[in-house]
Amino acid sequence: xxxxxxxxxxxxxxxxxxxxxxxxxxxxxxxxxxxxxxxxxxxxxxxxxxxxxxxxxxxxxxxxxxxxxxxxxxxxxxxxxxxxxxxxxxxxxxxx
Numbered sequence: 001x002x003x004x005x006x007x008x009x010x011x012x013x014x015x016x017x018x019x020x021x022x023x024x025x026x027x028x029x030x031x032x033x034x035x036x037x038x039x040x041x042x043x044x045x046x047x048x049x050x051x052x053x054x055x056x057x058x059x060x061x062x063x064x065x066x067x068x069x070x071x072x073x074x075x076x077x078x079x080x081x082x083x084x085x086x087x088x089x090x091x092x093x094x095x096x
Contacts, residue, residue: 044085053082 042048056078062068 044088049082049085056082 060079
């Protein structure tokens, strides 16, 4: 009976060591996940997106001011992409 108790204690000790390692990895994954969320927010709605949007908005203003019309599909596609991101961000905010 004492031998069985010692085996159980050894198993519990090994489990405790493995559990500490497991929780350490989970915390590390959580930290990386939090960093990725911050970076994703910066790219989609934050400073990075704003820095991209400003010159595009200015290009669009200049084309309108100068009466430049045409089939600038790339500019329209980029503008549509930004609008889609804005719409998704609005929906995510509503969900929270």
